[in-house]
Amino acid sequence: MNALYKYLTAVLITAMVLPVNLFAGNKDRSGQAGASELLINPWTRSSGWGSANMARVRGLEAMWGNVAGTAFTRKTQLIFSNVQWLKGSGTNLFAFGLTQRVGDDGALGIQVMSMNFGDIQVTTTENPDGGLGTFSPSLMNFALSYAKAFSNSIYGGMVVKVISESISDVSAFGVAIDAGIQYVTGENDQLAFGVSLKNLGPQMQFTGDGLSLKSVIPGQNNQFTLEQRSDAFEIPTQLNIGASYDFLFPKDYRLTVAGTFISNSFTKDQIAVGLEGSLHNWVILRAGYIFENGMWDDVLSPENNNVTTGFSAGISIQVPLNKENGSYIGIDYAYRETVSFNGTHFVGIIFNL
Numbered sequence: 001m002n003a004l005y006k007y008l009t010a011v012l013i014t015a016m017v018l019p020v021n022l023f024a025g026n027k028d029r030s031g032q033a034g035a036s037e038l039l040i041n042p043w044t045r046s047s048g049w050g051s052a053n054m055a056r057v058r059g060l061e062a063m064w065g066n067v068a069g070t071a072f073t074r075k076t077q078l079i080f081s082n083v084q085w086l087k088g089s090g091t092n093l094f095a096f097g098l099t100q101r102v103g104d105d106g107a108l109g110i111q112v113m114s115m116n117f118g119d120i121q122v123t124t125t126e127n128p129d130g131g132l133g134t135f136s137p138s139l140m141n142f143a144l145s146y147a148k149a150f151s152n153s154i155y156g157g158m159v160v161k162v163i164s165e166s167i168s169d170v171s172a173f174g175v176a177i178d179a180g181i182q183y184v185t186g187e188n189d190q191l192a193f194g195v196s197l198k199n200l201g202p203q204m205q206f207t208g209d210g211l212s213l214k215s216v217i218p219g220q221n222n223q224f225t226l227e228q229r230s231d232a233f234e235i236p237t238q239l240n241i242g243a244s245y246d247f248l249f250p251k252d253y254r255l256t257v258a259g260t261f262i263s264n265s266f267t268k269d270q271i272a273v274g275l276e277g278s279l280h281n282w283v284i285l286r287a288g289y290i291f292e293n294g295m296w297d298d299v300l301s302p303e304n305n306n307v308t309t310g311f312s313a314g315i316s317i318q319v320p321l322n323k324e325n326g327s328y329i330g331i332d333y334a335y336r337e338t339v340s341f342n343g344t345h346f347v348g349i350i351f352n353l
Helices: 004-019 046-048 059-065 067-072
Strands: 076-085 090-104 106-116 138-149 154-167 173-187 191-200 214-215 223-227 238-249 253-264 269-281 283-291 309-322 327-336 344-352
Touching: 046 223, 046 309, 046 327, 046 344, 059 067, 059 076, 059 090, 059 106, 067 138, 067 154, 067 173, 090 344, 106 173, 138 269, 223 238
Parallel strands: none
Antiparallel strands: 076 090, 076 344, 090 106, 106 138, 138 154, 154 173, 173 191, 191 238, 214 223, 238 253, 253 269, 269 283, 283 309, 309 327, 327 344
């Protein structure tokens, strides 16, 4: 296991020093990758400040952003999340996850994310207006993680994800790996740095009866089936490099400043910056902003490749259960501005036991 994490550390350090143009993002490749739901953050707290906290994200929410943060799980953390994705589109996202402390310095995690698009009318060339029933696409991701504290300053971990996309007669399956490292330092661990490399995996391809076509050869009475092959597609690899600093004040007040550089392999890169303020650790307010080149151009311009840019905000209210061990129940809400539709709304419930 130690050799595995040494290799993981070497991989992430190499990713940081690779030439910038390798991870500079490529807007010309936009739309060529699949499984783009892997880039959707299903968790409310980190979404509230635009995922700017990849150096400081802790507990279960770290499984999406920087898995090293799951090593900070004290005992057990459980989260349920519901997302109205691009409000007005009728798309809902549901997520559930659990992290559990293992031994003195490790943590295991499980995460399930599912997207629901509602019922869609079945249409054909003979019936373009529908009337033949409905179908519902299914997008689901299942993830397992392990993270470990290597010292009082260095934390690392890995995630293995299974990706499923399907309709009634066509489906695609894939696997991907995430890896992350966090480094904390300072008198009270106030300064943090983080690096995560996400969605590394082989190409995916759709298969199924829906890609078959029945036809008749002229002059013959028997039908034959023509099986078509879909092109394989890559999944959207992403590199995150972040930093954060905690300003600590008397009476358990805290203000955290954070920023993350988000490098996308198939779209333009982004920069996320954010603030989070904690009042006695009972009420937590956060806000963020995501910037990318060309985001203030015409909305219909092809330069606007990422749907989530601009302002984000969120609030958490926590009810302590046991002050000695830090257990609590919390309710979270977040809003993220989007290029189109009416933004994205997040609601979550967290149990930190």
